[in-house]
Amino acid sequence: MKQTTTYPCCEIKAGTININGRVIYENTALPFPKFIKGAYKEFELNYPKFHKMDRLCKLAFVAAHFLLKDGQLDGYAPEEIGVVMANSNSTLHTDSKYTDSIKDRDNYFPSPAVFVYTLPNIMVGEICIKYNIKGESVFFVSNQFDKEMLLEYSQDMLQTETAKICLTGWVDYTDEDYHAILYLVNE
């Protein structure tokens, strides 16, 4: 398998955004919502829909931004761009928020805007909308981050000409921890 270190990579964890091994933004003291909003403002993402996203989508969206913001997908047709993503907790944070809204029958107001974020491939959808990606995509859930499997799967998509470039990686969010690591698999 190709050396994975050569793919462009963005990692977000523990209050730090790291691009290709270089820290570009750090604010370790803030809780996640404030940290991610801080990054959104600092790097002028300027995308009103961002505020309606759940935390998992915000995390994925910001990570994808740093890999795709400089026209890295220019020259590819929308259907030539693939997305392979995974995590371990699916949408647990939003699932819990949603179940709280249906626990009391006397105060029963299920929210459609919360429910829509209870599928992990919604973050793939948000990224596809922003960057006009129409190619193959798949979302896996596994207890452990299996980097080799995800990269191998994406490379196979390229080798079989299912896609010409692929956004690949791991985006997980729980109340205790968060971790995003995305690669741009381009050969």
Added chain:
Amino acid sequence: MKKTPIYIIADNIISSLGFTTKANWKKIVAEQTGVTCHHDPSIYPTPVWISKIQEDILATKAAQQLQSAAQYSKLEQLFLLSILDATSNVSVDLTAEDTLIIVASTKGNIDLLEHKNRGKFPKERVQLGSLAKQVQLYFKNPNTPLVVCNACISGVLAMDVAKRLLRKKKYKNIVVTGGDLISEFTLSGFQSFKAMSNAPCKPYDKNRIGINLGEGIGTVVLSTNKPAHQNEVITIDGGASSNDANHISGPSRTGDGLFIAINKALKDAHCPKEEIDYMSMHGTATPYNDEMESKAIALANLQEVPLNSLKGYIGHTLGAAGLIESIVAIQSLKDNLLYRSLGFEELGVPKKINVIEKTSSKPLQKCLKTASGFGGCNAAMIFSKSST
């Protein structure tokens, strides 16, 4: 280059219509629906039209067939029973290194997260990876199962993932199982979307108003080894997925996303569109989904090909839908029988399509299966029958 053939050598369906493919197929051919009105305040405050697996039969079967049944959640029991039945008559070694299990589900054990069920099982079992681990351990399979969680296309997509891994020769056999339960979580969510029908659903009909949720499991056993002693075999010839890049909850207004998936699947299968005899569609019976499908069919120039939606029989079984509907489509190929698209009376989509109005015989060889879901995702797959 000729692609590695992928044989579908066995299958199982569990739904409101029964616990085997045969039981389900029999009722579908007889045009019986499993969608009924349930008033069960423990799952929803008001009456809902849904398709539910019979609890008493499940309890009996689990007690009879599973070791330590009480250790497993309802959904886990269903996965185990479905795989047991699917693999009962084939010589696939589940404990072998070259056998993999792939699980497709949208919400897995989400019922365990509801406040009323908390504490009944260890907390980590709401994680799909932990649910899949139970299945893996039960069958003593050496490989960590893959879980595909991709909204309503999960079932078709899981087979497409299996296709990729089998062609790459990473495994010889893959068991793909997909399932979802009816829970208060999904019922209230779809209700909040105003997406549910308060009567049996009517895919593609002028008066369609929404979906019926269903619960079910579908399992297929895929192999690169050609099954012996059979006159005819069924294969997965190709598959593909796509994204609309349009809206996270609404389908595309043009149908171009699904069109891309259909085109790519045909190309992957080296199948000219003229060879498609039949289409098993997603057909949820929401106004926008069916409208979008008709546009995609028109773009693909497949409007003459007979099609149906299974949703009128067992509702929308979410992560299982793609698997169950594929298995039923395969039954159609085997029996050369097209079943009526239940609930359909008068065409109510913007583009002309050929909805099957009467269960009837027709020589069949190739079929196209499609699925679309939240997040703007679409998937398509081509199955074919050939004599040996």
Added chain:
Amino acid sequence: MEELIEKLKVQIIKQLNLEDVEPDEIDPNEMLFDANGELGLDSIDALELIVLLDKEYGIKIKNQDEGKKIFHSLNTMAEYILQHQN
């Protein structure tokens, strides 16, 4: 009416999670669901507004087409609430 409109602005911002919008920025006559409008609301937001009317005002909207008229602007929403509130 004025008072109700001000209250609605705050409730809508909260219910729809419009973090960066200030109440003063919403024009009571402006179309809420104009694709080019300030708020950029979509179909999920329309469903959220149905929840809001139920939760805050006890008004149930069954027919979604009816919703389109009611949620035309803040003014039409306020008028509807005044007419239908018990």
